[in-house]
Amino acid sequence: MVIAAQKTPSASAKLSFREQMHIAREDAIVSAVNRLLAEKGFEAMTVDEVAAEVGIAKASLYKHFPSKEDLAAAAMVRVMNRAQAFLDSLQAQDVQTPPIEQLRAVARWTMQVQLAGEMPSLPSENSTLRAALTTNKAYVDGLMDVSDRLGAWITAAQASGSLNPALPPIAVLYTLYARACDPVLGFLKGAGLYTDEQIIDMVLSTCFDGLRTR
Amino acid sequence: MVIAAQKTPSASAKLSFREQMHIAREDAIVSAVNRLLAEKGFEAMTVDEVAAEVGIAKASLYKHFPSKEDLAAAAMVRVMNRAQAFLDSLQAQDVQTPPIEQLRAVARWTMQVQLAGEMPSLPSENSTLRAALTTNKAYVDGLMDVSDRLGAWITAAQASGSLNPALPPIAVLYTLYARACDPVLGFLKGAGLYTDEQIIDMVLSTCFDGLRTR
DNA sequence: GTCTATAAATGGATAGAC
DNA sequence: GTCTATCCATTTATAGAC
Numbered sequence: 316m317v318i319a320a321q322k323t324p325s326a327s328a329k330l331s332f333r334e335q336m337h338i339a340r341e342d343a344i345v346s347a348v349n350r351l352l353a354e355k356g357f358e359a360m361t362v363d364e365v366a367a368e369v370g371i372a373k374a375s376l377y378k379h380f381p382s383k384e385d386l387a388a389a390a391m392v393r394v395m396n397r398a399q400a401f402l403d404s405l406q407a408q409d410v411q412t413p414p415i416e417q418l419r420a421v422a423r424w425t426m427q428v429q430l431a432g433e434m435p436s437l438p439s440e441n442s443t444l445r446a447a448l449t450t451n452k453a454y455v456d457g458l459m460d461v462s463d464r465l466g467a468w469i470t471a472a473q474a475s476g477s478l479n480p481a482l483p484p485i486a487v488l489y490t491l492y493a494r495a496c497d498p499v500l501g502f503l504k505g506a507g508l509y510t511d512e513q514i515i516d517m518v519l520s521t522c523f524d525g526l527r528t529r
Numbered sequence: 530m531v532i533a534a535q536k537t538p539s540a541s542a543k544l545s546f547r548e549q550m551h552i553a554r555e556d557a558i559v560s561a562v563n564r565l566l567a568e569k570g571f572e573a574m575t576v577d578e579v580a581a582e583v584g585i586a587k588a589s590l591y592k593h594f595p596s597k598e599d600l601a602a603a604a605m606v607r608v609m610n611r612a613q614a615f616l617d618s619l620q621a622q623d624v625q626t627p628p629i630e631q632l633r634a635v636a637r638w639t640m641q642v643q644l645a646g647e648m649p650s651l652p653s654e655n656s657t658l659r660a661a662l663t664t665n666k667a668y669v670d671g672l673m674d675v676s677d678r679l680g681a682w683i684t685a686a687q688a689s690g691s692l693n694p695a696l697p698p699i700a701v702l703y704t705l706y707a708r709a710c711d712p713v714l715g716f717l718k719g720a721g722l723y724t725d726e727q728i729i730d731m732v733l734s735t736c737f738d739g740l741r742t743r
Numbered sequence: 744g745t746c747t748a749t750a751a752a753t754g755g756a757t758a759g760a761c
Numbered sequence: 762g763t764c765t766a767t768c769c770a771t772t773t774a775t776a777g778a779c
Contacts, residue, residue, distance in 0.1 A: 337762090355653045358572035361754060375763050377756065415741065437712060439569050439650065440719075479734075479742050483723075486731045487740060489716040496712070498651060502703040505654075509697075517700045520693075525739030526701055527629065528693050551744090575772065586746050591774065593744090 341379055344369050349390040352435035357387050357444045384447035391435060391448060395457035397428070402464050414472035418491065419523060421465065425495035426515045430504065437496055462488060494522050555593055558583050562604040566649035571601050571658045598661035605649060605662060609671035611642070616678050628686035632705065633737060635679065639709035640729045644718065651710055676702060708736050 330338070347368040351360045362383050366373040380386040401424050405417055412420075428434045438444040448454050469487045472478035478487065499521075503514045544552070561582040565574045576597055580587040594600040615638050619631055626634075642648045652658040662668050683701045686692035692701065713735075717728045 340762095355655055356570075356572065358570065359653060359656065362756085363754070371762095372764050373755090374757075374765080378762055381756095383755065418740075436653065439573060440715065441569060442573065476742055478740055479738070482731060482735065482740070485720060485722070486713070486717060486735070489713045490732075490735050490740065493711055493713045493716070497707055498710070499700070499703045499707045501654065502707070503700060506699060508699070517696060518704075521696065521700070521704050521736075521739070523739050523741050524693070525735070525737050525741075526632075526692055526696070526704065527737050527739075528690055529743065554744095576774085577772070585744095587773090588747080588775075589745050595774095597773070 340369075340371075344376065344379060344386070345389050345393055348386050349393065349433055349435065352387060352390055353429070353432050356436045357438050357442060360387075362386070382447075384444055387435075387444050388447050388451045388454060392451065392453045392457065394428075394433070394435060395454060395461065398425075398461055399457060402461065406464075413477060414468040414475065415477040415523075417468050418465065418472060418478075419519060422491055422494055422522060423515060423519060425491075426497075426500060426518060427511075429495060429497075429500055430511045430514070434495055465491060490522070494518065554585075558590065558593060558600070559603050559607050562600050563607065563647055563649065566601060566604055567643070567646050570650045571652050571656060574601075576600070596661075598658055601649075601658050602661050602665045602668060606665065606667045606671065608642070608647070608649060609668060609675065612639075612675055613671060616675065620678075627691060628682040628689065629691040629737075631682050632679065632686060632692075633733060636705055636708055636736060637729060637733060639705075640711070640714060640732060641725075643709060643711075643714055644725045644728070648709055679705060704736070708732065 344365065347365050348360070351364060351368070354360075362373055362376060365386065366376050369376070376386070380389060402421070405412075405420055425434065438448075465488055466484055469478060469484045473480045473482075473484070497518060499518055500514055503509055503517070504511070509517070558579065561579050562574070565578060565582070568574075576587055576590060579600065580590050583590070590600070594603060616635070619626075619634060639648065652662075679702055680698055683692060683698045687694045687696075687698070711732060713732055714728055717723055717731070718725070723731070
C-alpha cells in the first residue's frame, strides 16, 4: 500500500511511472472491492472473487493489503472520502442554500451512489469488519468529520424551523446514514416500474415528508 | 420436519408425546436460527453455532432440516406466520380503526420484533437464501398474503386522504418492509440514550411524519 | 433420532520461484 | 510484485454406531 502518496498530495506531481502504475492497480482493486461490498456484503464477498475481478492472482492482492478486512476498510475509506469531497463541493458552491436543502442534497447523493452499485452495505454489529473499521483512523476521522458537518446542518435546520425540532439530532443523523443503504431503492429498482430518478424522488419524499399526507 | 402438524392444527389435539417432543425440538431449533439470523445474518451464521445454541449435535440438525438454507427458510416462514397472526389480531379487534393507524400499528410491531432481536436481516440479492425463499411456497404465500392485506390498508388510507396519494402503493409497502429491518433502531440502541419505546416512537415519527417540520 | 467421527469443499493466507 | 502451488482453519454435509 502506498500510503505516503495519498497522504502527501503535494508530492503527487513527481510520481514515477512505476508508482503511478502501482496506484492505478490499487485503485482498481479498491473499486472491485467497493462494487462487491455493495453487491453482496463483506461476509459473502470472497478474496478469490476480488482477485478474479481485478484480473490478478490472489497472492498479489495480499502484497497490497494484508487481510480481507484491510481490503474492505480501504473501500469504506474511499467511499467516506468521496462523501467528504461531495460535502466540500456543496459548501463551496452556495453558502446561502438552506440547511434542510443541503441535507436533502446529501441524501440524494448517497442514493445515487447506491443505485450506481457503489454503496457498501453496512456490516452487521459483530462482524470482523466492524472491529477493523473502529480501529481505522482514516475511517473514524472521516466519519466524525462527516457527522460534524451534517450535525451542524441538522441543528441549523432545526433552529430555522424547517427540520422537526422534536427529533434528537442524532436520530436525524442516523436516519440519513440509514437511508444511504435503504433497501427500498433496490426493491423499487427490482420492480422495474420506475427510473432511477423517480425512485430517488420517492424515497427522498418519504424520508423528508413522511408517508402521511401533508 | 413435521409439516403436517403445522398445516393441520385440527389434528394437533391428539399428538403423541413423541410427536410433541419432536415439535418442541424443532421449535427450539427454529428459535435459535431466528435469533442468529437477526444477530448476524445468513452468511455469518454457521450451522455449528445453531447446534451449539440448541444443545444438540450438528448431525441431528440435519435429520430435521436438509440444508442450511432450509433451516433459515423455516425461521423466515415462522416470522412471516407471526406477522400474519398479528394482522389477524388487528383485523379482529377493531374494524373501525383508520387504515393509517393499522399501518402504524404494524410498523410498530415489526420494530418491537427487531428490538427483541427476532427480526432476521434480509439476505442480499444474490444470496443462496434468496433463491431458497423464492421457491418456498409457505414463505411466498405468506409474503403475498401480508402484502395483500397491507396493500388494502394502503389504498384505503390514500382514498381517505390520510396517506400521501402521490406515492405508489408499492413504494409505501416496500418502505414498511424496509422499516422492519431499519438499522436506525440498532444505531439508537447502541447510543444508549433512549428506551426501546422512545426509539420506536422516533423511528415511527420519521417514517410517517418525515424529518421536516409539519 | 442422537451421537462421534469424518468426508468434501471452500476460503483466508502464505511459500517460494521468477 | 506477480505468479503457481500449497497450507491450514473453517464450514457444510454425511457415514455409521448405538
